[in-house]
Amino acid sequence: KQEVTQIPAALSVPEGENLVLNCSFTDSAIYNLQWFRQDPGKGLTSLLLIQSSQREQTSGRLNASLDKSSGRSTLYIAASQPGDSATYLCAVPGGYQKVTFGTGTKLQVIP
Amino acid sequence: NAGVTQTPKFRVLKTGQSMTLLCAQDMNHEYMYWYRQDPGMGLRLIHYSVGEGTTAKGEVPDGYNVSRLKKQNFLLGLESAAPSQTSVYFCASRARDRGRYGYTFGSGTRLTVV
Numbered sequence: 001k002q003e004v005t006q007i008p009a010a011l012s013v014p015e016g017e018n019l020v021l022n023c024s025f026t027d028s029a030i031y032n033l034q035w036f037r038q039d040p041g042k043g044l045t046s047l048l049l050i051q052s053s054q055r056e057q058t059s060g061r062l063n064a065s066l067d068k069s070s071g072r073s074t075l076y077i078a079a080s081q082p083g084d085s086a087t088y089l090c091a092v093p094g095g096y097q098k099v100t101f102g103t104g105t106k107l108q109v110i111p
Numbered sequence: 112n113a114g115v116t117q118t119p120k121f122r123v124l125k126t127g128q129s130m131t132l133l134c135a136q137d138m139n140h141e142y143m144y145w146y147r148q149d150p151g152m153g154l155r156l157i158h159y160s161v162g163e164g165t166t167a168k169g170e171v172p173d174g175y176n177v178s179r180l181k182k183q184n185f186l187l188g189l190e191s192a193a194p195s196q197t198s199v200y201f202c203a204s205r206a207r208d209r210g211r212y213g214y215t216f217g218s219g220t221r222l223t224v225v
Contacts, residue, residue: 032209
């Protein structure tokens with residue numbers, strides 16, 4: 001059974017700081033790994049998807065890496081802004097159309 | 112580019128009432144899903160569909176029914192609402208190639224059953 005853990009559960013940083021969010025998974029046989037953000041009371045917005053054959057993906061100030069052998073992915077946010085405040089989820093597709101979502105990291109960027 | 116659209120966004124039901132949540136996607140995706148999200152329990156899969164005319168049960172299907180008569184629409188029905196079905200419901204879709212494409216989610220329906 002795939003288990004996905006995100007550390008830390010919550011993070012508070014001052015504006016402008018670079019930060020790293022972590023996602024660990026137990027089964028390395030994955031199709032891909034997807035990072036989402038969720039604002040309070042809103043839906044999940046896809047940030048980045050890393051295919052199983054890729055090592056990293058970048059979009060603007062975001063960079064996600066994937067190391068299947070160690071069961072880890074990191075989401076790097078450069079020059080954080082208050083608008084980055086949200087809960088960040090990683091998601092790993094599995095068998096039978098199942099997706100295992102991480103436990104989430106709640107990020108607060110303080111102006 | 113609408114993506115995945117859910118209607119309604121909010122609804123309050125009395126116990127025993129019925130309702131249908133509509134999900135529509137304009138990306139020609141084969142697969143569609145219904146999830147519920149509850150505090151402390153994360154996202155749980157209710158039902159899913161791998162193509163027009165097909166449906167299958169997910170982790171928590173009891174009390175819900177679904178239909179996929181058209182490729183772009185996936186309906187979630189509650190025949191007799193119960194307070195335990197108070198939740199936020201999300202619809203998602205994805206393209207066929209599971210390795211290359213991820214999931215697109217709707218903005219959610221917040222349902223309260225009193």
